[in-house]
Amino acid sequence: MSCVNLIEKERNAIINPLKTCQPLGAMYAVTGVRRAVPLVHGSQGCSTFVRYSLSRHFREPSEIAVTSLHEDAAVFGGRRNLVEGLQNVAIRLKPSLIGVITTCSSEIIGDDVFGFIKTAKKELTEKIGEEKTEKIKIVPISTPSFVETHLKGYDNAVKALIDHVAEPSEPNEKINIIPGMVNPGDVREIKHILSLMDIEGIVLTDISDPFDSPLRPSTAELKPYYPKGGTTVEEIADSANSSGTLSLTKYAGSGALSLEKKYNVPAELGPLPIGVQNTDQFLRNLKKLTGQDITDDILDERGLLIDSMADLSSRYLHNRTVAIYGDPEITAGMARFVGELGMVPQLVLTGANNKEFVPDIENIAKDTGNEIDTMVGQDLRALEVYLKDNPVDLMIGSSDGRLIAKEVGIPLVRVGFPVYDRVGYHRHPVVGYNGGIHLIDMITNTVLENYYEHQHWKLQQ
């Protein structure tokens, strides 16, 4: 029987969270803009702990400024901190763009961020002149930490960047891509696919180089330090003139919809191209928006993925049960892909509480002929309790599940954010046909290591 069994949360407490708050998503998004500085309007911990989380996953510097709110700001408002903070960033770091990211405290004390930005610009103009001031885009991004999750923060940031920067002029025949909160390897794979299709893209925003940048001290001598790459402000401006916007996640489509509404740039939302059918859909969307044909090179890459699936799935993977946890888009994508491999997505679990998730999983259950236990707005404690009663062959999710994996004795394939106890995961894609090949290799090797006699000569075939 193919259906979804929705398992409700039975607690108030969150125990071992599978989500974090909005500002992290916004800091991630602004980092993907070239020479941009995320400026967090909140406590020092709001930037510092996020920098720690991002650095731990990407093994890269994470340069995020903060207005350092203290108690007097809670009483008198954070105006002085933000106005001064903006000027300090503008004068010392000479950025192309500053993303002002609010937090729970600045939202609750009711700081008028729009008004403060105006004041800061006025004061800045007096100090450095109008021309230099106008060159720095200042984008307010509202990210109340007590509403939804980091994905909403990402969505709000991408939309704010578009709404404040995009400017219609001549059609450019480019495609906008909103990749969602993925890894540098994923963005590079998307760009690879675009280049095979001979499509020029604008990635909103492109974290691939900022979160995976070369060690070349001679180039880092530039004052001040900015990582290589990122989407330029000009590209964001030009996004109003593209032939279409593809948001690879329906959980962060507001920017795409905004471009559609304001500038008639057609939008397509989701799915994240994980596995065969989702990547097929991505290519169909690309074709639909650009009229470009799907090239032989791409069909070859698809063929390579199908080839490795044919080699491996029946022999090692068929009917093996999987528990998948993480962000909704990646979790849904993985569920579909393991279904394509003949495995059974027995449990999918996400920390977010998005209403689109359950219908998504219902479709996957129907298409793959599985009965899928589904948890929404849950935590890792729920995963642990479930697995103790309902063991599976394989867990797929972030490093945060490693202790559970050990406790219940189920091997863990690391996918998603954060991965900090293994290396290379941010570099390799999970999206596109190449991402599929990478995933099937990881999954199969994990199965081989855990469920077969390691030295058996037949494993070689």
Add this chain to the structure above:
Amino acid sequence: MEPIVETFESRKKHMCIKGEGLSIPVCDKASLPGTVTQRTCVYGGARIILMPITDSIHLVHGPIGCAACTWDIRGSKSSREDLYKKGCSTDLGEKDIVFGGEKKLYETVIELHRLYNPGAVFVYATCVAGVIGDDIKAVCKKSEEVTGCRVIPVQSEGFQNHNKTKGHWIGCDALLDHVIGTKEPEKTTPFDINVVGEFNVAGDFWGFKPLLEEMGVNIISTITGDSHVDEIAQAHRAKLNIVQCQKSSNYLVKKMEKKYGIPSIKVNFFGLEQTVNSLREIADFFGDPEMIERTEKIIEKGLQEVEHKTDEYRERLNGKTVALYVGGNKAWSLVRAFEELGMDVMMSGTKNGIREDYERIKEAVRDGTIIVDDASSTELARLLKKYRPNLLISGAKEKYISLKLGIPFCDFNHDRISAFAGFKGFVSFAKEVDASVSSPVFDLNSTSLRGD
């Protein structure tokens, strides 16, 4: 005079060179808004003190991020429980902000108690809990009455102060007000001690715990590495407090001295000389001739065991320079250890130092050493670029800044894997420092392909 590095006018006095006029930098000031600060919030400070209590639930009362970004990041090891590794949050949402989060907090405490039966539930206030005005103390009191379990309020609203040190004090206060002195030990000895300010990061405590036991002292509690809350409850009966991290925990021992008359000794188990001195000082404090004799034997044995084990490393490290940029204590406590490796500490700085911390640094370093306070990421990068030390000792956020500039890095913070304290710890320390400084990778980095 040429500034140490280019920076804001108001920041210049936060950096100085020992022996050149100002030997203590301006410190303990609010960071400039708009800088990439290496500091954290008051909540972070309190959590650092208390999180290593292993049999307790650490419940964060706030929106999810405060717990999500900080659970299980303290590298404290446990020999018994792992409850402290759980990330618990009340996950305050929009409705709670409007109507208050007290009811949700109460229900959450009751649930967690029912699920885990912990030694205690520590409830941490975040910025939001403060701004919406939840009465955490009242909720803790009520849920303590209902559960019979210790439910301890930690008033650690993140934005209370620019200095995380305030958070250390708040963590200490939670122990002083609600834990220490609430249980009597079954037996006491004349040699009862507390090991204070030792958080057992990477198992550091286990590097010198056996030495203390062999000396014949009786450890009532560690505050807080590898501890149970009931042990800390008995800490008031100790005859002596020894303090490893003086930055975070001097406050606690001073208060314990006032309240319970317990004297304290500052110890330092990083480096051979400091380990030897610390053991001797403890033995001298008790003045027991047999203990003194045993201690000398332990020292002799300890030094013998590691003799020549660091020679190879010292040979390579001799004359190399090191910069320290840390939370506080390690800015002075590591200086001798590096000198024992033949290395030269050319810079030492802290993110949250107060005046007494910089006095300690000034005493520890040689003339000509740069002393910095609250350097932002940009300033740190400029310091590294300009003075190019052979090694930076700092934490995870600084690691990649340093490596990107081609400067070797060694983690001495929560993320390190090897224990560095005590005699054997010193060998691991030398080994890891050598692995960073002597790595061939950085030679490859300087290879020129284009003749530039």
